[in-house]
Amino acid sequence: MYEQKRITDVGIDMDGVVYPFMSAFKKYCEDVLEMTDLPEPTHWDFYDDWGMNKKEFDALLNSAPVTHRLFASESPMRNVYGGWEMLRNMGVKLHVITARPTTAWAQTAEWLHDHDLVPDHLHFTNDKTILAHTAKEHSAMIDDHHLYYQQLEKAGVFAVLHDHPWNNQFEVSYRVNSLVDFAKLVNKVNNREIPWHPTNANKYSLMQPI
Ligand SMILES: [Mg+2]
Numbered sequence: 354m355y356e357q358k359r360i361t362d363v364g365i366d367m368d369g370v371v372y373p374f375m376s377a378f379k380k381y382c383e384d385v386l387e388m389t390d391l392p393e394p395t396h397w398d399f400y401d402d403w404g405m406n407k408k409e410f411d412a413l414l415n416s417a418p419v420t421h422r423l424f425a426s427e428s429p430m431r432n433v434y435g436g437w438e439m440l441r442n443m444g445v446k447l448h449v450i451t452a453r454p455t456t457a458w459a460q461t462a463e464w465l466h467d468h469d470l471v472p473d474h475l476h477f478t479n480d481k482t483i484l485a486h487t488a489k490e491h492s493a494m495i496d497d498h499h500l501y502y503q504q505l506e507k508a509g510v511f512a513v514l515h516d517h518p519w520n521n522q523f524e525v526s527y528r529v530n531s532l533v534d535f536a537k538l539v540n541k542v543n544n545r546e547i548p549w550h551p552t553n554a555n556k557y558s559l560m561q562p563i
Contacts, residue, residue: 363494377426437470447474451478452478
């Protein structure tokens, strides 16, 4: 047993953590755009392999929520309900933090409500480190983007990467397969079973994903 901070607030990313965006987007490309033989994503810029550039991908991200409810057409990912319940039982505050485009904001809130996954706070931002300020040295977050993971770690948040083929080339301290495993890690920190010291809290420098 040793002294360390307790986690009071957890950040939960939407896509790739709670919502199976990749599956929804692939169906959209196949059914609506009639694209065929799309390979499974193996890196963050997977759309390169699907014959799209970033500009085209971003344009679809903005239009497909409006035309086809891209961010509300699938069910929650495996073990989301179990992990959500465990976190609720721990008494930590739940913050859903997502960088989804404005065209998806309303359907994100509706989808969370319709699936009984109502968080304490819902944040739309590209800066996933906000809990480093509002729950300084008392926060954890799970995301599937390695760049966000790095920013969180630097900001002094207990950062956890959700494992996927598009991020498994990166070495990280904490990697899990589901929200249940994330909840177990948070519980271990709060039970002093995992040493965690947010020592980088003051070293954070603003760094946005490109
Ligand atoms: Mg994500």
